[in-house]
Amino acid sequence: MFWLAEGLVYRRQESIIHSLDPRVKLIISFSLFILSLFSSTIFEFIILLSAIFLLGVLSKVLRRMIKTITFSLTFVIMIFVINLLVGYDLIFSIVISLRFIAIISSSSIFFLTSSPDELDLVMRSLHLPYDLIFAFVTAVRFVPVILLDAIQIIDSQRSRGLEIEKGNIFKRIRNYIPILIPLIVQSIIRSEELAEAMESRAYGFSKKRTSYYTLHFKMKDYLILCLHLMLVVLFILLVYFLHL
Amino acid sequence: MIEVESLYFKYPLANDYVLKDINLKIGLGEVVGIMGGNGSGKTTLIKHFNGLLKPTKGFVRIFGKDTREESVAYFSKKVGLVFQNPGHQIFSDTVWNEIAFALKNFGFEEEIINKRVKWALEFFNLTQYKDMSPLLLSGGEKKRLCLASVLAWNPDFIILDEPTVGQDFLQKEKLIEIIKMLITQNKTVIVVSHDVEFIWLLQPRLILISNGTIVKDGDCKSIFKDNSILEKCGITKPQLVELYDELYPLIEQPPVDVIEAYSMILKLLRGLK
Amino acid sequence: METLTEIIRFINFSFSYSGSNSPILKNINLLIEEGDFVLLVGPSGCGKSTLLRCINGLIPHLYNGVYEGEVIVDGEPVKNKSVNELATKVGFVFQNPENQIFMFSVEKDIVFGLENIGLDKTEIDDRLSWVLRALDIEHLRYKPPYELSDGQKQRVAIAGVLAMKPKILILDEPTSLLDPRTALEFISLLKELNRKFGLTIIAVEHRIDLLTNVANRMVVMDKGEIVFNGCLKDVIENKNLNLHGVNVPPVIALQNYLRNEGFIFDAFYLNVKEFSKEIKRRLLEID
8 A cells, every 4th residue: 555655645765955954945845836826927937847847856856746747737727728718818828727837846845855744843943832733743644544544444345335436416425424434433443542642652741841853954954045045036036027 | 266367466656566477266165365474465465356456467357257347346246355444344323234235235135135134143143233333342243243244145255354353262263163164155265364373273275475476375284384485474383283393203294273183192192101 | 589579559440431331340459560471361342451551541541430449550559640650651552553653753753752751852862772772673763654564663663652661561462463473573572671671561462372482471351350360371271261262372272181181291381392392202201
């Protein structure tokens, strides 16, 4: 079942980008995301997407970034066609589609290069309450686990003759009952077990919880952050103010 | 008959094959044990036996029919799969309905459904719970219920995935009894298990899997004597085979159960008196 | 031999979960000494799991119910101790390690518990490197849970509780999901922890043949009561064990049959090698 983790989740890798402070990665990813929202010509998107793909190459996640884009290709095509149909011109429809691709790929930079743990550290550095952080981390941690549960349940019920795709729309909705009930029950059981394990590890009972991990900017982080911000400013000046 | 011919399988998006070049024929009236280390591909293999998974390359045929040609429901009627965790299937409001679920899916008539459910409840000592919620049963009873809900539609092949996990002695005894009875009805039972002592008591045809390939397919007596193969698959010896190893040539064959071991040792000790 | 000290004691203890009218544990009296390796067995639903949860304080701190009598761990009643304190005395490894690993790397998961009890950075550093070495999982340090095999997950689960430096380690069917070889390796790890660090271990296990060579105590439960309790060698030769759902290993069952037939052995042999040696010795004697 490893394929699930492979396709959807962060994978450990080493690259210049991976080793950056997660806050820097977040800033890079987020600024590109914002620029994607405000860009409006094909030329701007060519620059933005080249920058994003360059980051993809540097962090060795280009292949998976493209995979993510291919997954969303149906949406892109839909957006493109709908725009054409409602009467927008070709250029505008292309721009809208490119914007969608840029949004997806810019945000994927952070998620493909940072483990959920790093997001945990970012949240700690923002002094969010630990309960909230822990809830977030475990939620992300157990998404693939619960997905596997769902696959097992579907397999079990299909082996008992359940045909999910059979019947009219109402019958089809009813077909999901034998899958949803065990999934809910299993998730409740799992959360009970989690609660036991958490309590056995003294979670939530100490007033003075310490933090072993702290984030520190290194020289590399400062350099790359400065370089990135300079490029962003340059882009904004050239494109928005000088209308190149 | 289940026929597997040069079966290769990998999950979508994955690079590596989980199953490689599997060739198998399993007929009626057999007891088959499938063993192998964690992650060796056992569960992936049995999911091919009712069409839940389709081969990436090669063929799986059930009674001559390619699993790609018909629905999972079609093949499940002949090949009943009982998965390890009852929590992955129990959902009905009553024990009765839990057993009736599959029978309804397969389109049996009301009268037959009632007859089969009643039989299954009695056979598995669950009659007193018939109107109770299955979620309230104990772990052992839930496992029994899952087996009951599959045997109720009378499939020709019954596949059990780790049936002994969390089962105590009495429940295991009962399970062996049921398997032996099924064989007398010319059914085939395929057991996937880590439990060497349990497998030994069944004396099955044994299939060892390692890294997605079949390492050995044969009589369990000869396989359990073969140290290098057991080592390769991460399987330990049943105590009675160990006993044979230690006492050979004083005893010529590994005893199949404690009673036989007892009479062998008794003969040794008495014969020389 | 060193003088043994009491570590766990149940005194006239009964418990029923709230909402249930029959007690799940009835009048339990049990004494466990420091350094014991206890094998706890019994049919499903006999109350084993509940008993374990009384030792580390999940009962009564997480589950409510009618709590009668006393459970004393390391000299003090469990119900008076804070959960925090108990977590550093009693480590609990659950059947499914998946639900016990919260973080995205082995290191961070071990650190999780240590942060919870408020240790400072140098202390965490020390314990981290100690526990990774003790369990031989240094190579897994930065791996996320989904890259671990089932056996490795079980070790990581132990690492997480062992880092808290407990005196007692409790395991609820720890090998039920493992293949035979991995299970054996895991059991020998437990043996090492017991011998090397003097850790008191209590393990629930259905495949008792795995543990007969490492445990020194055996407790058999049925219907909420303790039916047998004592030195493993004494308990295991009891002929009625299988009536209480215990999977008696074949070599033990065999000796019971032979004893019935009038063959007396000096000792009860727990493994096949020793038993076979004895048979061979007898045959030579007869010759």
